[in-house]
Amino acid sequence: MKSLASAICILVLAVGAGCLAAQNEPVDVSRYGPYPTNYKEIVTKWLASRLLDPASAQVEWEGDPKPVDLGAKGQHLYGYVVKFKINSRNRFGSYTGKQEHGALIRTGEVIKGMGFGY
Numbered sequence: 001m002k003s004l005a006s007a008i009c010i011l012v013l014a015v016g017a018g019c020l021a022a023q024n025e026p027v028d029v030s031r032y033g034p035y036p037t038n039y040k041e042i043v044t045k046w047l048a049s050r051l052l053d054p055a056s057a058q059v060e061w062e063g064d065p066k067p068v069d070l071g072a073k074g075q076h077l078y079g080y081v082v083k084f085k086i087n088s089r090n091r092f093g094s095y096t097g098k099q100e101h102g103a104l105i106r107t108g109e110v111i112k113g114m115g116f117g118y
Contacts, residue, residue, distance in 0.1 A: 031078045032067045033106040039065050039082050043103050046110040053089040060085040060098065070104055070112060079106035081114075 027035070036042055040061065048054040065080035082105065085098040102114035 027067045031076075032080060033078070034108075036065055036080055036082075036105045036108065038108075039080070039105055042105055042108060042110060043082060043084065046103065046113075047086070050113070050116065051086075051088050052091055056089040056095070058087045060087075062100075065105060068104070077104065077112065079104040079111055081105075 062083040065082040071077040083102045103110045104112040
């Protein structure tokens with residue numbers, strides 16, 4: 001019984017170590033583009049052109065950008081996705097409440113917004 005428990009523990013640790021190693025692999029810059037170190041500035045500038053009242057926007061960042069492929073049906077759309085919550089005023093002047101959104105960044109610009117209904 002002890003050997004079975006030991007084997008399970010070793011298996012769990014090995015899988016966990018494999019997941020950590022996969023997360024630390026270098027990113028292919030030719031696919032994803034350069035890492036957006038100034039992602040907050042890029043997304044804030046992009047939001048200014050999308051929101052009705054960008055000056056009222058309260059952004060809560062949910063981690064650093066992560067490399068992803070958001071393509072579908074055999075098409076690839078590589079970049080770095082950053083998730084955030086935003087609360088801003090609507091056309092009636094009321095705050096909308098925090099809403100979850102995301103932006104796909106490649107080569108210093110947002111190429112796709114997520115959670116905006118368009």
